[in-house]
Amino acid sequence: MAALAQPAGSPLQLIPTRSVWQRIWRNKAVVVGGGLLLLMVLVALLAPWLSPHDPYAQDLAQRTVPPVWYSAGSWLHPLGTDPLGRDYLSRLLFGARISLLIGVSVAIISGLIGTTMGMLAGYFGGKADLVVSFLVTTRLSMPVILVALATVALIGGSLWVVILVLGLLKWDRFAVVMRSATQQVRSLDYVAAAQSAGASTTRILLGEVLPNVLPHLIVVATLEAASAILLEAALSFLGLGVQPPLPSWGLMISEAKAYMFFSFWLIAIPGSALAVLIFAINLAGDGLRDLLAPEGRA
């Protein structure tokens, strides 16, 4: 039914045809960003096999060895070692796992909350819409970083606490976008058809509405994942996020801060890794958004 009633200028079709793949392929932002992201996901997954050393093993005889491109560097530690003598490349590779885990988990948790709220508000309108709008406004008025810092400080920092806190805080954009996307879809023919066929509300929301707002959901999810990764890095940098000895990139920068005047690469390496990851996700997300909004391609 959905295939028959595809609205004019609709986003990606459910089953991508050749032309859709061609459009994706021609969008350089998606190709470059997506490719870079895929590479980093692979690196994260293969971290145990790619790492030359144990990321937690300290070698006090080999402290703050510079990377290989410095004259004092060696191929034994290609990116050098940190002030505790841990291999920096291995920590960097395992750090990618933490960042990606944070991004994906937070996007899933906040996506579930925000999508549910947004779809209910957009589909039912009226009181449901008022309540959701009120919740979103309230949430937006509280500075995320401050509330997250305070909460983590009160509960105690750990990877799962950070994921949970950020997941429970970052649903606002999902709710806003899903609300307006659902509003657009609500009055279309195939929803009316499903209603008159006697489908339950759950069935309509999950079977008819959700597949058709899915592209918007994916775009928001990528951008929110990037923002969650940055927030985790900032929390860990301030010492109120992921706790040592986990190799979070934000924590690595924090631990190296005191040495940055003499060994600048200690902060430059994890900082650049973080920037490249966020760049890749945002580029892919922006490209996807352009693909989905034909009017934006002017």
Place this chain on the structure above:
Amino acid sequence: MHIYMLKRLGLAVLVALAVSMIAFGLLRLSGDPAIAIAGEGATQADIVLVRQTYGFDRPLPVQYAEWLGRTLRGDLGESIYFKTPAAPLILSKLQTTLVLGLLSLAFALVISVPLGVLAALYRNSWIDRLCLGLAVIGQALPNFFFALLLIMLFSIVLHWLPVSGSDSWQHFIMPTVALGYYAAPAFMRLIRAGMIEVLDADYIRTARAKGLPASTVIFKHALRNAVVPVVALTAVQLGYLLGGSVVVETIFALDGLGYLAYQSITFKDFPVMQSIVLLLSVIYVVLTLASDVANAWLDPRIRVA
């Protein structure tokens, strides 16, 4: 107009109340606040004493009502760490953060308006792509990392600017840049999109056909209309900037509200922490209320809807 403003004001008050409940509830997350305040190594008698002094032994709604009443009268309790009343302490830091926030906002606008206009004028050219590329790169740089890069370049290598502190105007330069650059991409995209829409409008063609100079058309006719949505974003961004000041002020040890927030969080100074969360949220509520009213005044269509 009056009905719209009343409705909007009512919503703002409700949101502020909800925020106050969350700020109040935040403290309870740690479990028993009496144990936390009494500190490590406190005896059972100490904890009981703290519980009675702070009134933690009463029902929650009573505690909330009493706390709200005191807060509305400007009594924010006493700082556990600094041992001074919290309200004057917070107010003394507020000015620094407001100055930093406004400077950062100005910095973001100074970069984003010309770039956004340029990108729109030369749409799809290399200039446009360069501007959009800069925006994506800007948004990918974590602000704390960017702040460290600034310190490295301007303090360590060039010796131009002080690393940390808040004694002179020079101390505000790097924090302003480190906080403001992150808001610039959002403004730039909005101005670019607005300009592209406006430049295609009939009245721009008329203005051009009349033979008005290009600069008059762009700045007087087009930009003025493209800037309307920027007003709404400004309020939102100023809110983000105030939140982001926690990270930036901490890095530069700039003695403002953000740094105080960080200190209160690390020292578990609950009354101060709670009050800052509440204050920043209320500032945001007031800002969005002001921008909504300004927009309704600028654009009569909003008032009716």
